Amino acid sequence: MSNKNISHIKWMKRAIFLASLGKNTTSPNPKVGAVILDKNGNLISEGFHFKAGMPHAEAMAFNNLQKDAKGGSMYVNLEPCCHRGKTPPCVDQVISSGIKKIYISMQDPDERVSGKGIKLLEEAGLKVHLGLCKKESLDLNKDFIHRNITRKSFGVLKWAMSIDGRVGLKNGKSKWITSEESRSLVHSFRAEFDAIIIGGNTLRKDDPILTSRGLKKPEPLRVVFTKSLDLPSKSNLWNCNKAKTIVIYDSSTADESLLKRIPKCVEVAKVSSDNPELISKILADRGCNKVLWECGPRLATAAVKSNCIQEIITFIAPKILGGENSMNPFGDFEYKEIHETVKLTDLEFSLIGDEICVKSELKI
Ligand SMILES: NC(=O)c1ccc[n+]([C@@H]2O[C@H](COP(=O)([O-])OP(=O)(O)OC[C@H]3O[C@@H](n4cnc5c(N)ncnc54)[C@H](OP(=O)(O)O)[C@@H]3O)[C@@H](O)[C@H]2O)c1
Structure with a gap:
């Protein structure tokens, strides 16, 4: 495995770890963590979703930004949402930030999102990589996934x-x-x-x-x-x-x-x-x-x-x-x-x- 791939896995694992911090509190929402790197690959922010009604992981990471994210990349364990719930759609925020690459571990099983978030990101010109550390992400949110599917x-x-x-x-x-x-x-x-x-x-x-x-x-x-x-x-x-x-x-x-x-x-x-x-x-x-x-x-x-x-x-x-x-x-x-x-x-x-x-x- 190349050093580049190891580094992508490292950042996705960090996003998954951050997501796990919401373990007992996010329901009915999923556990989500996000990491933002600048265009040179340096960590410039991270965040996780704590509770339904509070900002999503991506929004938390943008709130914590220490530098401009333009040209940078994001790692997130679940597809960013594209619908307006209690908080605005995360896809809009990702696109307007100028981030160029996004690594998404898995598609959101929620039918309001389910692939639509990824499509919007691609249409806006972002390079989307899907499936990094998918097994870990499926395991982390198995309850949320089960409820959405069954x-x-x-x-x-x-x-x-x-x-x-x-x-x-x-x-x-x-x-x-x-x-x-x-x-x-x-x-x-x-x-x-x-x-x-x-x-x-x-x-x-x-x-x-x-x-x-x-x-x-x-x-x-x-x-x-x-x-x-x-x-x-x-x-x-x-x-x-x-x-x-x-x-x-x-x-x-x-x-x-x-x-x-x-x-x-x-x-x-x-x-x-x-x-x-x-x-x-x-x-x-x-x-x-x-x-x-x-x-x-x-x-x-x-x-x-x-x-x-x-x-x-x-x-x-x-x-x-x-x-x-x-x-x-x-x-x-x-x-x-x-x-x-x-x-x-x-x-x-x-x-x-x-x-x-x-x-x-x-x-x-
Ligand atoms: N060791 C353990 O880990 C553990 C854990 C829990 C319980 N227990 C023990 O288990 C005993 C009770 O056993 P239990 O089997 O009667 O447990 P239960 O947990 O009370 O389940 C049976 C009761 O559930 C209701 N029920 C609703 N739909 C049902 C369905 N489709 N099939 C069966 N019941 C349904 C009925 O309540 P109604 O009678 O009100 O209609 C039925 O009497 C107690 O002595 C308790 O101490 C042990």
Whole structure:
């Protein structure tokens, strides 16, 4: 590889790193970083997108300019936008800056942009290089890309289990399977998500708080999916000072007279069936790029079957719960052959004290 190519990769990696600084805050927008070099190849500015409604990465980089960008080049991990949203189109700013070359890692999957930004740049005479470090850029924004393509939120399923693969005792007295250290790690994971989903039974049995304990502001939206609406009138999730909560119920099975148990500060929405895909779609429409399913075995199984789960995080604790009085992480998938089963790939292992955290991607 030539020195010139190494240098292009270096600047694109810098743009991707800058983009990653918006990891917990940009949703529903993508994570974007931009780097500007002058005509001699010296760094003259950089920026990243921090939050929806705030300037895009390109605009931040232009705001931070220390020298004229005329004749220079830009590195950006996502195609610059060409539509007016809460902020003006970035393409106009790039063109009027006099920049001559732009390295774009990937096209924007948002149909308002999707290739149109690149076309406008080319028509204005800029030399556009597409595809540098594309794999890294796809990975960085996989949640945003997934939502734009499928109209569903990118789903991560998290559960904790004993070494014999059990997620709790049937009598509900299994708080906690994992250590305090692993549970604090879960709080920090939650900060990466826009919403956290459980089913009605987990609310009844565990009464969880489901916050990042202040690591994300505002906290992720807490979502309860219920078929019955048989929810308690007292619950940690009804404390609206900590975080927002929405109860989504299946109107074909729920007893709507039970709605009166839910306080007014909690949002309520109905769907026409118990298909978890409906939750994923509602959350995607609300701009949730990435959602965490912290539900128990029955909803987890339904969520996997309906393709709502793209990644899995499993905590394994050195405890044995035994079979009779405990629960499997999943219900029945009704497989008849081993080749039909759910496959996990890209496994990452880490040790938290004497517990193991396994991250994996799900391939069906
Ligand atoms: N170890 C772990 O990581 C972990 C995590 C979460 C939960 N748990 C344990 O799991 C137990 C609860 O398990 P669970 O499976 O009943 O979990 P859940 O998270 O409560 O999910 C099941 C509930 O979701 C609602 N639901 C909506 N659509 C559904 C669908 N299509 N299929 C199934 N349910 C749907 C129903 O609520 P309604 O009944 O209100 O209609 C149903 O009872 C608790 O004991 C809890 O402690 C363990």
